[in-house]
Amino acid sequence: MSEPSIRAELGMRAEKLDGADELAAKRAEFVLDDVVYLDGNSLGALPAAVPGRVEDVVRRQWGELRIRSWTEGGWWTAPERIGDRIAPLVGAAAGQIVVGDSTSVNVFKAVVGAVRLARHGDAARDEIVVDATTFPTDGYIAESAARMTGCTLRPVTPAEVPGVLGKRTAAVLLNHVDYRTGRLHDLPALTAAVHEAGAYVVWDLCHSAGALQVGLDAHGVDLAVGCTYKYLNGGPGSPAYLYVRRELQDRFDSPLPGWNSHAEPFGMRPDFAPAPGALRGRVGTPDILSMLALEAALDVWDGVSVEAVRAKSLALTDFFLRCVGEYVPEGRVESLTPVAHAERGSQVALRCEDAGDVMKRLIERGVVGDFRAPDVLRFGFTPLYVGFADVERAARVLGEVLA
Numbered sequence: 355m356s357e358p359s360i361r362a363e364l365g366m367r368a369e370k371l372d373g374a375d376e377l378a379a380k381r382a383e384f385v386l387d388d389v390v391y392l393d394g395n396s397l398g399a400l401p402a403a404v405p406g407r408v409e410d411v412v413r414r415q416w417g418e419l420r421i422r423s424w425t426e427g428g429w430w431t432a433p434e435r436i437g438d439r440i441a442p443l444v445g446a447a448a449g450q451i452v453v454g455d456s457t458s459v460n461v462f463k464a465v466v467g468a469v470r471l472a473r474h475g476d477a478a479r480d481e482i483v484v485d486a487t488t489f490p491t492d493g494y495i496a497e498s499a500a501r502m503t504g505c506t507l508r509p510v511t512p513a514e515v516p517g518v519l520g521k522r523t524a525a526v527l528l529n530h531v532d533y534r535t536g537r538l539h540d541l542p543a544l545t546a547a548v549h550e551a552g553a554y555v556v557w558d559l560c561h562s563a564g565a566l567q568v569g570l571d572a573h574g575v576d577l578a579v580g581c582t583y584k585y586l587n588g589g590p591g592s593p594a595y596l597y598v599r600r601e602l603q604d605r606f607d608s609p610l611p612g613w614n615s616h617a618e619p620f621g622m623r624p625d626f627a628p629a630p631g632a633l634r635g636r637v638g639t640p641d642i643l644s645m646l647a648l649e650a651a652l653d654v655w656d657g658v659s660v661e662a663v664r665a666k667s668l669a670l671t672d673f674f675l676r677c678v679g680e681y682v683p684e685g686r687v688e689s690l691t692p693v694a695h696a697e698r699g700s701q702v703a704l705r706c707e708d709a710g711d712v713m714k715r716l717i718e719r720g721v722v723g724d725f726r727a728p729d730v731l732r733f734g735f736t737p738l739y740v741g742f743a744d745v746e747r748a749a750r751v752l753g754e755v756l757a
């Protein structure tokens with residue numbers, strides 16, 4: 355087909371898909387311009403209701419109510435209240451998630467907590483298995499957690515995990531979706547394999563929460579962490595969260611017991627007595643401004659089903675791959691993202707020579723993705739605000755840049 359007719363066909367297809375998109379109206383709930391924003395897997399766009407809510411928190415709650423806001427304004431209970439807002443998005447019943455601290459800090463709590471849970475039943479367990487391809491912070495923290503707990507660290511690829519599990523395994527730290535390739539790992543099967551070995555699993559949900567079904571409760575996940583600034587649109591540095599399965603909460607022994615995780619925080623006692631339930635995942639004073647910005651951001655999820663989000667996400671990435679196939683000269687890019695839906699998150703990663711320079715030129719032309727060293731162009735598709743015409747335009751501009 356000639357170039358103009360391919361463009362016309364893909365343009366019409368995009369129009370049709372946008373016309374049938376049940377999430378299309380959600381875009382109006384975000385502050386966006388005419389840029390094609392495909393970096394929501396790093397920093398989600400701003401929900402339009404957030405600035406007004408933050409202004410209220412600052413001017414009225416802080417400025418006028420001052421200290422009274424800790425109780426009357428619901429500041430003190432925000433970590434568990436907002437955790438309960440995130441819970442349905444990751445398939446968890448209420449009372450198992452607290453919001454606070456960074457993902458990195460929660461990885462630390464979860465991995466050390468998992469080792470302690472394992473040792474409780476079997477003191478001989480002395481290995482932490484970690485995804486060798488993980489986002490660096492998880493690897494660094496797992497290594498430090500191993501040194502602190504006297505464990506050996508076993509970095510392996512996710513495919514190798516079942517083969518290395520055994521009587522010595524204490525904890526396994528895995529990513530639901532790989533930050534670089536966008537590969538979705540088999541959470542139910544890997545969780546079952548870890549349990550079969552008598553160990554505890556920690557899942558990092560940074561790149562899956564808000565983009566696809568997680569099913570924490572349904573699959574018996576032990577512990578999970580995730581950030582809120584990607585598909586949950588909580589804003590730069592918005593607090594992360596920690597999930598501890600209900601049946602494990604009484605035995606969860608946090609390596610960071612703070613006064614906020616004390617059973618009686620205002621008792622000011624010298625000895626630590628852990629709070630019941632998810633609260634024992636808390637540490638110190640919550641970062642209220644970020645946390646309440648996140649709470650406002652979560653309003654965009656009202657009436658949205660994760661199933662609909664996942665269906666649109668797959669349609670967006672399918673369409674992007676098709677458009678890239680049509681517009682980009684043969685051999686200029688190679689997709690690192692699996693074709694099979696069961697193995698794909700909500701991003702497409704393209705290996706490309708001069709990827710850093712190519713991304714710079716894309717951004718100059720109004721298509722924002724990101725570059726991950728050494729040679730990856732990464733495009734994240736947030737179904738709440740990315741449409742099919744955006745996808746067609748992004749691939750077309752990429753084709754022009756690479757021509």
Ligand SMILES: Cc1ncc(COP(=O)(O)O)c(C=O)c1O
Nearest residue numbers: 456457458489491533558560581
């Ligand atoms: C998979 C994964 N884990 C952890 C992090 C780091 O989290 P934080 O900076 O919130 O500690 C990120 C991204 O920043 C990530 O993609």
Ligand SMILES: Nc1c(O)cccc1C(=O)C[C@H](N)C(=O)O
Nearest residue numbers: 395396397489533534560591726
């Ligand atoms: N958290 C980030 C930040 O503070 C600055 C720049 C980027 C980020 C990211 O989230 C990176 C992201 N986790 C990634 O998948 O590469």
